[in-house]
Amino acid sequence: xxxxxxxxxxxxxxxxxxxxxxxxxxxxxxxxxxxxxxxxxxxxxxxxxxxxxxxxxxxxxxxxxxxxxxxxxxxxxxxxxxxxxxxxxxxxxxxxxxxxxxxxxxxxxxxxxxxxxxxxxxxxxxxxxxxxxxxxxxxxxxxxxxxxxxxxxxxxxxxxxxxxxxxxxxxxxxxxxxxxxxxxxxxxxxxxxxxxxxxxxxxxxxxxxxxxxxxxxxxxxxxxxxxxxxxxxxxxxxxxxxxxxxxxxxx
Numbered sequence: 001x002x003x004x005x006x007x008x009x010x011x012x013x014x015x016x017x018x019x020x021x022x023x024x025x026x027x028x029x030x031x032x033x034x035x036x037x038x039x040x041x042x043x044x045x046x047x048x049x050x051x052x053x054x055x056x057x058x059x060x061x062x063x064x065x066x067x068x069x070x071x072x073x074x075x076x077x078x079x080x081x082x083x084x085x086x087x088x089x090x091x092x093x094x095x096x097x098x099x100x101x102x103x104x105x106x107x108x109x110x111x112x113x114x115x116x117x118x119x120x121x122x123x124x125x126x127x128x129x130x131x132x133x134x135x136x137x138x139x140x141x142x143x144x145x146x147x148x149x150x151x152x153x154x155x156x157x158x159x160x161x162x163x164x165x166x167x168x169x170x171x172x173x174x175x176x177x178x179x180x181x182x183x184x185x186x187x188x189x190x191x192x193x194x195x196x197x198x199x200x201x202x203x204x205x206x207x208x209x210x211x212x213x214x215x216x217x218x219x220x221x222x223x224x225x226x227x228x229x230x231x232x233x234x235x236x237x238x239x240x241x242x243x244x245x246x247x248x249x250x251x
Contacts, residue, residue: 003032004054010047010197011190012040019055024063025086025108027079034081034089041094047197047204049093050189051112052100058125061107064134064243083108084227087140090115091219094205096196100189101125101176107139110158110175114145117208119176120189126164127175133162135238137229144222148215150174 004015014036016023023029040046053059062083066076081089090097090112099113101121110127113119121127131138138159146155150173158165158175167179180188196204233239 002026002029003036005036007046008190009194010045010201011050011193012036012043012046012048013050013052013190014040016051016053016059019053019057021063022057022060022104023053023055023109024060025083026063026066027077027082030083030086031079031081034086037086037089037093041092044201046095047199047201048096048098048193050098050100050193051116052186052189053102053109055103057103057109058099058101058105059107059109059112060104061109061130083139084223087223091141091216094208095201096193096204096208098189098193098196100185101127102182102185104128106130111138111140111142111146113175114140114142114149118178118189118192120178120180120185120192121167121170121176122182122185123167123179124182126166127158127170128162128164129158130162132160134242135236135240136233138226139230141219141222141226143226144215144218146175 002016002018004017006013006015014033016029016033018024018026018029037049040049079085093115096117097115099116099119101119103122103125105125105127107130110129129138129142142159146158150158154173157163165173165175167176170176171179178188
């Protein structure tokens, strides 16, 4: 099971569950996460969604073996939702979304925080946007959402450098709301989730709608720009070399 789903006190916890792959998103996990969010949106017993990862990673991002297959395998079969479908679901998700970053977050494991209403991070976790090291463009409307969240220069460093950011730096930037000891992370995130879940769902949804509705057009426009650049760069010289290096290392 690539995604674990648990309900407690009107909080639905989604746990990315590919620990052997550091919870990297393959097509199956993109689809399962999108379907779980759609189901949570429609479930009158779910007030809040809490997203975290199993094992020592939050998410290592898109599965690079599948990224290479997209480039080289003519028989590659995309998922029903895939990456772009998950981003559309996140953009339209009408209820509070809380992320608990339990370990490394790479690519979508970092950019998903642009869609979080609250983000908690383990003090031992690290985040990275590896786009320039892979020779590709930003994703998930991060070129719009990250400057909104952390400011132009912090976003420029995150998106251009492909360097790791530790929990203290993520907190300073405003990329996450709270940093917790590893053993306290889930309990602290869940405690805050249950505070929100104790409020009327209709009111929570009204607050979220009024906060995010003005950004939805910008998110769609940013995604379109990013997707065009990504399509241009995917399989190009820099990207092909980076993927070949990755698969050659067998990691």
